[in-house]
Amino acid sequence: MIGNGVLFQFFHWHSRNDGSLWDELAASATPLCHAGITAVWIPPAYKGAGGIDDTGYGVYDLFDLGEFDQKGEVRTKYGTREQLLAAIAAAHGAGLQVYADVVLNHRQGADETEEVDAVEVDPDARSERLSEPYRMRAWTRFTFPGRHGAHSTFEWNATCFTSTDCNAEAPEDYRIYLLNGKTFSDEVSAEFGNFDHLMGCDVDVYNPAVREELFYWGRWFVDTTQVDGFRLDAVKHIPASFYRDFFHHIRTHFGGRELLGIGEYWSPVVAELQAYLGQTEGVMKLFDVPLHFRMMEAARAGNAFDLRTIFDGTLTQADPMAAVTFVDNHDTQPGQSLESWVDDWFKPLAYALILLREGGYPCVFYADYYGATEEHCTLTSHRTLIDVLLDARRRYQFGDQHDTFDHPNCIAWVRTGDAEHPGSLVVVLSNGEAGIKRMNAYAANATFADLTGHIGEAVVTDAEGVAEFPCPAGSLSVWAQQ
Numbered sequence: 001m002i003g004n005g006v007l008f009q010f011f012h013w014h015s016r017n018d019g020s021l022w023d024e025l026a027a028s029a030t031p032l033c034h035a036g037i038t039a040v041w042i043p044p045a046y047k048g049a050g051g052i053d054d055t056g057y058g059v060y061d062l063f064d065l066g067e068f069d070q071k072g073e074v075r076t077k078y079g080t081r082e083q084l085l086a087a088i089a090a091a092h093g094a095g096l097q098v099y100a101d102v103v104l105n106h107r108q109g110a111d112e113t114e115e116v117d118a119v120e121v122d123p124d125a126r127s128e129r130l131s132e133p134y135r136m137r138a139w140t141r142f143t144f145p146g147r148h149g150a151h152s153t154f155e156w157n158a159t160c161f162t163s164t165d166c167n168a169e170a171p172e173d174y175r176i177y178l179l180n181g182k183t184f185s186d187e188v189s190a191e192f193g194n195f196d197h198l199m200g201c202d203v204d205v206y207n208p209a210v211r212e213e214l215f216y217w218g219r220w221f222v223d224t225t226q227v228d229g230f231r232l233d234a235v236k237h238i239p240a241s242f243y244r245d246f247f248h249h250i251r252t253h254f255g256g257r258e259l260l261g262i263g264e265y266w267s268p269v270v271a272e273l274q275a276y277l278g279q280t281e282g283v284m285k286l287f288d289v290p291l292h293f294r295m296m297e298a299a300r301a302g303n304a305f306d307l308r309t310i311f312d313g314t315l316t317q318a319d320p321m322a323a324v325t326f327v328d329n330h331d332t333q334p335g336q337s338l339e340s341w342v343d344d345w346f347k348p349l350a351y352a353l354i355l356l357r358e359g360g361y362p363c364v365f366y367a368d369y370y371g372a373t374e375e376h377c378t379l380t381s382h383r384t385l386i387d388v389l390l391d392a393r394r395r396y397q398f399g400d401q402h403d404t405f406d407h408p409n410c411i412a413w414v415r416t417g418d419a420e421h422p423g424s425l426v427v428v429l430s431n432g433e434a435g436i437k438r439m440n441a442y443a444a445n446a447t448f449a450d451l452t453g454h455i456g457e458a459v460v461t462d463a464e465g466v467a468e469f470p471c472p473a474g475s476l477s478v479w480a481q482q
Helices: 021-035 081-094 208-225 240-253 270-279 289-304 344-355 366-370 383-396
Strands: 007-009 039-042 059-061 097-102 112-122 125-129 134-141 161-164 176-179 201-203 229-232 260-263 285-287 323-326 361-365 401-404 410-415 425-430 435-440 447-450 466-471 476-481
Touching (some): 021 081, 081 097, 134 161, 134 201, 208 240, 285 289, 344 425, 366 383, 383 476, 401 435
Parallel strands (some): 097 229, 260 285, 285 323, 323 361
Antiparallel strands (some): 161 176, 161 201, 410 425, 425 476
């Protein structure tokens, strides 16, 4: 159960390709649990088309978890199958749940070409056909020769895909080709007229043989790894009915086991996320991408941003039980195609907004916690502050929430605690000058200390539970009842 839990994304885009990540996870599981983390999201664990340099989103073979000599190496970027299973066991032993990143939208790195019938479509308006049907040679045959039929004998060919951009006769000429008289699904994002095709060979989940293979893989993967759920990549490109049926199938197979699903529907428009949640009939949660963009906007605008509106147009506001909140992730970090990094000065405020409020299932990003040194930039560690917020969440994130969103540059809220977790928590944020909030902390004649250490002097409430709680300029204070 999620409850008051916190998810941790245990990788970033430029995690080392030396096969050490699974061992690092095993060693980090207990410290993360002690810090207040309750679940980890691990990167794609199977063989990618780019071998050990593939982050996992160029998926080649779902059944090769670092076990077979394929794409130039036995292990994946993150390690071997044995290391993976040991890391998951260590995480479970430490009390953490494990959610596996899954890419079911496309395949890349085919083993053979084959002749196919194809129609070119306009990449910017997918309903527009740019050619008559013609024969071409495409990279659409996946035979997995290094696996020799282990775990599954299914081989993929052009009938398994709706479209491709892998033309063997023009490898440098990017075009999208509809295959074998097929059409794009109408259960996907309407961006570009239709966003069924994202990259590589687009999996046709309406093909009965493909559906059965993917359902079988889901059963096999959970049986093999004992993961507790999935982070689902690129769901806006995958027909909604597929994931509805996929989760019904595997949950039924495992006797009603929860097997949490968290979908990545990359859109800043909350109505699109709500529509997808409806289409999938509640089988998953979604990352609150609109909130991420609100945080990015707030960071870049400084004191010109009205903090009272930070949750406007977000999934956390519209459907908090369905929202997975995050500040940044592997796709938003500098240099990536979806780069939308939240500036460092705002990171403490952003993490307070997702960790110390009701609504949403918060996710902490590896690079925000541990930091990361990359070729073109250094990502700052905010571990000290995040640890303070995690501790505050674990001890005080209970009871009623009372907001004081009455100033564009300084907002605050109170968590009142409950019978099992007594003690109030007051959080004050400023994106401008130093601020002060006169608030009812719902604790009479009580002493409060700022857990962040930003303000050294204690605050004492009066007989009505009221006091003035200060906050530094462009920062935050987290006042815990002593």
